[in-house]
Amino acid sequence: MADQAVLEPTGGSRAGNRALSVMDQIREAVLNGSVAAGERLNEVRLSRALAVSRTPVRAALQALAGEGLLDYAPNRGFTVREFPLDAIVDAYEIRASLEGVAARFAAERGLSPDEKATIERSLRAGDRLLERGSFETGDLTIYRDINGDFHDTLLAAARNRMLAEMIRICHHVPVSSSRNIVAFEHRDVRRRHDDHHRIYEAIIAREPWRAEMLMREHVSSVKASLVKSMTERSRDNDADATSAGRLLVK
Amino acid sequence: MADQAVLEPTGGSRAGNRALSVMDQIREAVLNGSVAAGERLNEVRLSRALAVSRTPVRAALQALAGEGLLDYAPNRGFTVREFPLDAIVDAYEIRASLEGVAARFAAERGLSPDEKATIERSLRAGDRLLERGSFETGDLTIYRDINGDFHDTLLAAARNRMLAEMIRICHHVPVSSSRNIVAFEHRDVRRRHDDHHRIYEAIIAREPWRAEMLMREHVSSVKASLVKSMTERSRDNDADATSAGRLLVK
DNA sequence: TCAATGAAAATTACATACACTTTAGCCGCT
DNA sequence: AGCGGCTAAAGTGTATGTAATTTTCATTGA
Known part of the structure; x- marks a missing residue:
């Protein structure tokens, strides 16, 4: 799947906090449809694509789940929520x-x-x-x-x-x-x-x-x-x- | 502050995922007023009190912030949200x-x-x-x-x-x-x-x-x-x- | 006395290693 | 061929060490 090329390590706008910057980037990708609804968001792939460790990625995913944009299932990670x-x-x-x-x-x-x-x-x-x-x-x-x-x-x-x-x-x-x-x-x-x-x-x-x-x-x-x-x-x-x-x- | 004695390592009810269990315990403590509104939630103290590492504690705090029960400020952690x-x-x-x-x-x-x-x-x-x-x-x-x-x-x-x-x-x-x-x-x-x-x-x-x-x-x-x-x-x-x-x- | 200042301590942010669970595929069995 | 279980790979969950930031507090100068 080509390392989800839509996401690039642009450094992010929000200085001093990678998690928030990562959050913005993932949200953007979800909102403009770069990642399909129902798709599973792989932590290690995301961290590679964004050039950060898994820690801020996980934080961002959890925050986005709180916003209702992602779903979470224990031991299965996060998926893009479907909006029929x-x-x-x-x-x-x-x-x-x-x-x-x-x-x-x-x-x-x-x-x-x-x-x-x-x-x-x-x-x-x-x-x-x-x-x-x-x-x-x-x-x-x-x-x-x-x-x-x-x-x-x-x-x-x-x-x-x-x-x-x-x-x-x-x-x-x-x-x-x-x-x-x-x-x-x-x-x-x-x-x-x-x-x-x-x-x-x-x-x-x-x-x-x-x-x-x-x-x-x-x-x-x-x-x-x-x-x-x-x-x-x-x-x-x-x-x-x-x-x-x-x-x-x- | 006596290690926030209200929170004990009860093992939690949700098996297989400490973060969720920790989340329940912290939520409970916030809802019944064991931790005061506006109070800052210290990661290491919580992890000691609940006998887990800081990782699931952070996850729980992030999720609770998503629920609107906690506030988050970068480099300052989480506080109990005030409800006037x-x-x-x-x-x-x-x-x-x-x-x-x-x-x-x-x-x-x-x-x-x-x-x-x-x-x-x-x-x-x-x-x-x-x-x-x-x-x-x-x-x-x-x-x-x-x-x-x-x-x-x-x-x-x-x-x-x-x-x-x-x-x-x-x-x-x-x-x-x-x-x-x-x-x-x-x-x-x-x-x-x-x-x-x-x-x-x-x-x-x-x-x-x-x-x-x-x-x-x-x-x-x-x-x-x-x-x-x-x-x-x-x-x-x-x-x-x-x-x-x-x-x-x- | 008070404010400014500058370390030291405390605390959060991030990275990484390891443990555990799920998933996928292979093999043997029926 | 189809089913069930076994194993390796992939992926998530947790612990912990290190870096960066904030907070504390004693010290200094006015």
Whole structure:
């Protein structure tokens, strides 16, 4: 199997801790599909490929198992967890529920001046980007960042670590990762940006339950788009039902 | 610090894997408060106390950090995570939301014959226990198991692993652990058991959103009882506000 | 008295050797 | 040929030694 050539001893970004650096590299490899789902991760092979000993590799694998990205079985080591299409769709549903709670908490607890500023900036940036009726090259990537700022800031305002970690796990489900753009039309993005405005209004107005409901619907609509784009792709490919999943997990 | 005498080399229950056994022991010690929140967990001391080498101890600590029970900082090791009162109350809110989704999934997906049987059994058992107007010694413990069966079975019926793991994490927040009985009155238990009946009805009737709403309210009401009993205790103790938290975390 | 400083001690990070378990393949048997 | 058990290879689990980092604390200078 050619020593899993996708993983190279790049030295890693996080200085001073090989385990964390190794963790990032393995996560990256799993998320972008370089190692297949269900595949067994061999410690000695990984340590050779990354040019470190087995110790930090084991640490990284255990941490990734904690994130839910790997499975562990005693005396058998770690395998890449399978994420069937159902599980991926469900993850959006769970995330919708959790981010709804986050929005509620934010509305109850209020935003700091900094947080308000960040959110208002992201709203204005989105407005500007959407003024034109269509996207140019790279605009979607830009909007992805704007979107990320909005959600991250609200999550911070919820002031609850457990919630933040759970939502982060939802984001790390292979296909729902932000790097896999879930192709959207301009109209969809505009609608979602409008959602952002309304959610922010609800939070500023200190209307927790309305904020929750709006956020839930907001995230759920992403799920709907995902499902829609999947069924379309699978029809275009006039292939069997499984191909939709394969396309997306890739 | 007397070698953390609470932890003894009991051999552990899980055969064939010291790391898992060590993990159970440390978790237990953290959950029952033998090691204080914020305390630093020393590898060599733990390994001496448990009569194993540092390797399985490190593995256990890493895994527990993944569960969210410990914090990790590079070059500083692991500390017991702090759970302020706010976080504990929030955990109920999060759990309510997640179990709500679980109930919805169960209603959408339907219950297996086995699951139906288990739930109906738990409902009948609860009915019998509550026929008398008051509890005798040990009844509360029995009801705790009945309650556990109901929730566990519904969670299994949701058929989603991520959801199950997240809810499990909520349960493992120190004070919300089932071992800390949140003293309830007979009337409260009766009301909650009625909730169970209604939730089951909604699921059988395939009414997902009603099931979700009922489950959410059901779990939220536990939070309400918790907060109520806390404020009462803190009043009874005519101590300052912090004592309420201390009592419960203990 | 207090802060800065600089070893020494304590502690974690990593590497590696060895023990134990699982896996795979081979051989003999039916 | 097919099945069961044996053996070697591969792989994971544990122990321990060494390197690097943090923490402690006594010392020094203002």
